[in-house]
Amino acid sequence: MSVDLPALEQTAAPRAAPARWSRFARPALGLLVPVVCALGWELVVYLGYSNGRLVPPPSKVFQTIVELARSGELSRHILATLWRVGAGFALGVVAGTIMGAISGYWDFAKRLLDPTVQALRAIPSLAWVPLFVLWLGIFETSTVALIAVGVFFPIYLGVMGAILSVDRKIVEVGRVFRLSGPAMIRRILLPAVLPAYVVALRVGLGLGWMFVVAAELIGASEGLGYLLLDGQQLGKPAQILAAIVIFAILGKLTDWLIEVAAAPLLRWQDAFGARGGQ
Secondary structure (H helix, E strand, C coil): CCCCHHHHHHHHHHHHHHHHHHHHHHHHHHCHHHHHHHHHHHHHHHCCCCCCCCCCCHHHHHHHHHHHHHHCHHHHHHHHHHHHHHHHHHHHHHHHHHHHHHHHHCHHHHHHHHHHHHHHHCCCHHHHHHHHHHHHCCCHHHHHHHHHHHHHHHHHHHHHHHHHCCCHHHHHHHHHCCCCHHHHHHHHHHHHHHHHHHHHHHHHHHHHHHHHHHHHHHHCCCCHHHHHHHHHHCCCHHHHHHHHHHHHHHHHHHHHHHHHHHHHHHCCCCCCHHHCCC
């Protein structure tokens, strides 16, 4: 029995082309909604149905971004905000991961710590601001601390919940093979927890971007949050929308970086969403 290799190549070629196309089509599809909304509003203002004073058209917002970039203000504000989010995110991830792992792995620690953490989680973010300003001053330390608090809670809940939801039968298999404690964590618990941990990181990062706005609106002299406040005080809606657009872009880029960094660690998954629902 012989196999016609050219025939196999012909059937494989059409499959490769759609795969390459989907690699570029999926990101483009995600841009469809914002691009259509922006073009629609630009058309509404151009046709005179709105004067665009309170909600400037995208062309005016883009012009404002260009002017801020040329003056050097935009890079200064972006770098200040990125540093605060990065530092607060790192501190919140470390603290949330450690406490979440302890509470999920050790039942006594969960009974001891979890009620207090859940009570603190219910406190609004702005309620921490006066206390941190009183304790740490009105400088960078209080801003980073506020962001770390916002990041901490979703990381803590994600890690603890993922550990508690690990299938008991998998753990029993590890015990049958007489795995040690570190080996049990490395070979069973860590792979089982990792998908939920990545989701927790993404949620925590999103809250970090939200908390940095609250911090910069109150006590910062630079940053994108300060740019928002400055636009409000000076009556510049284009500047406010420009800061919001930059927040959205930076938030999406940092979220994408987490996805890209975690993708090699999650290749073993055979889940519904791992292959685009196919």
